[in-house]
Amino acid sequence: AQSVAQPEDQVNVAEGNPLTVKCTYSVSGNPYLFWYVQYPNRGLQFLLKYITGDNLVKGSYGFEAEFNKSQTSFHLKKPSALVSDSALYFCAVRGVDSGAGSYQLTFGKGTKLSVIP
Amino acid sequence: EAEVAQSPRYKITEKSQAVAFWCDPISGHATLYWYRQILGQGPELLVQFQDESVVDDSQLPKDRFSAERLKGVDSTLKIQPAELGDSAMYLCASSLEGLTDTQYFGPGTRLTVL
Numbered sequence: 104a105q106s107v108a109q110p111e112d113q114v115n116v117a118e119g120n121p122l123t124v125k126c127t128y129s130v131s132g133n134p135y136l137f138w139y140v141q142y143p144n145r146g147l148q149f150l151l152k153y154i155t156g157d158n159l160v161k162g163s164y165g166f167e168a169e170f171n172k173s174q175t176s177f178h179l180k181k182p183s184a185l186v187s188d189s190a191l192y193f194c195a196v197r198g199v200d201s202g203a204g205s206y207q208l209t210f211g212k213g214t215k216l217s218v219i220p
Numbered sequence: 221e222a223e224v225a226q227s228p229r230y231k232i233t234e235k236s237q238a239v240a241f242w243c244d245p246i247s248g249h250a251t252l253y254w255y256r257q258i259l260g261q262g263p264e265l266l267v268q269f270q271d272e273s274v275v276d277d278s279q280l281p282k283d284r285f286s287a288e289r290l291k292g293v294d295s296t297l298k299i300q301p302a303e304l305g306d307s308a309m310y311l312c313a314s315s316l317e318g319l320t321d322t323q324y325f326g327p328g329t330r331l332t333v334l
Contacts, residue, residue, distance in 0.1 A: 146226075146327045147325040149324060152322060193263075206275075207265045210263050213260075
């Protein structure tokens with residue numbers, strides 16, 4: 104079965120500093136990887152995805168993520184954090200484990216990012 | 221920018237009552253999903269529709285939950301009877317048809333069962 108691990112429940116970073124939110128995954132076959140952000144009492148907002156090709160993926164609001172096949176990781180990064188980046192971040196994976204026709208995303212438990220002014 | 225619409229945004233009900241949630245996907249999106257998100261956890265898929273057909277409902281508690289997408293556009297998720305453990309955020313998402321297509325989420329319905 105496919106799974107996602109986000110090892111840090113919370114990440115604190117000072118405004119202006121680089122940030123990293125970690126994600127590792129387990130899936131059969133080629134992984135399709137996604138990052139979403141969630142603000143309080145809101146739905147999930149898509150940031151970026153890796154399907155194939157360049158291991159460094161650029162997304163919305165200055166975020167990027169690096170796919171590392173050997174380490175089965177897909178860490179989210181941003182060169183300079185903003186206070187407005189404070190939110191809950193979810194990594195998700197989809198693979199062939201989902202079953203015929205199923206496009207189920209398997210999510211991690213989320214990482215709360217706090218950017219300190 | 222097109223968005224997934226959901227209503228109501230908040231619902232408070234007593235246990236054993238029936239509740240229903242509505243979702244209108246992004247126009248042209250053939251695939252529609254209902255997820256449940258318990259506080260402190262990531263969303264988990266309840267049901268996936270391709271047009272009006274159910275593709276995956278393996279994690280839907282069918283004794284009390286039902287979902288329909290009669291005309292292949294909007295969808296309704298129902299719980300009857302509601303139980304205390306059903307308190308959660310119910311999220312609807314939609315996507316185009318492919319395996320690699322992005323799922324776009326609505327704002328969710330926060331359900332509280334008393």
